[in-house]
Amino acid sequence: MLSENTYAEYVRLYADTILRIAVNYCKELSDAEDIVQEAFLKLYQTDTDFTDAEHVKRWLIRVTINACKNHLSCAWRRNIQPMGFTELSLALDHAAGAGFAPQPQSSEASALFHAVASLPEAYRSVVHLYYYESYSIREIAHILQKKETTIQTQLMRARKMLKRQLKGAWHDE
Secondary structure (H helix, E strand, C coil), X not given: CCCHHHHHHHHHHHHHHXXXXXXXXXXXXXXXXXXXXXXXXXXXXXXXXXXXXXXXXXXXXXXXXXXHHHHHHCCCHHHCCCCCHHHHHHHHHHHHHCCCCCCCCCHHHHHHHHHHHCCCHHHHHHHHHHHHCCCCHHHHHHHHCCCHHHHHHHHHHHHHHHHHHHHHHHHHC
């Protein structure tokens, strides 16, 4: 069991990362915040012996991804309309104002954000973990419980999709 000081330190260190991952999956800030609370509650209740802070971060990411998948597969969830990208940007701007998530700084960053958010879930996760969280392909494979070659393929396909989307968006201007 974690001490309260250690637990509070993990919350301070990883709350932003876990929230970004949850928003990336759910595309709803309120749902993402609930999932973050659930992940940290599980951390508080776990008897897992962590080797270091990086082990805790990977564990939290795995728990968050699983909670997001469970949330998205819920029958009730299938009957609601997801938030549009404009509303998602506003939600993330609101979270950034509250100190939870980074804001896109330019129109290029905003276009990139929208392009990444429009990727299919599998590609979005890999891109987020690789580029935003700076995990290696081996670490992502371990976190997502997939083969390294699968992660490499998903990254390659995601890059191609982003290139097509962004090339079209920038040629329109």
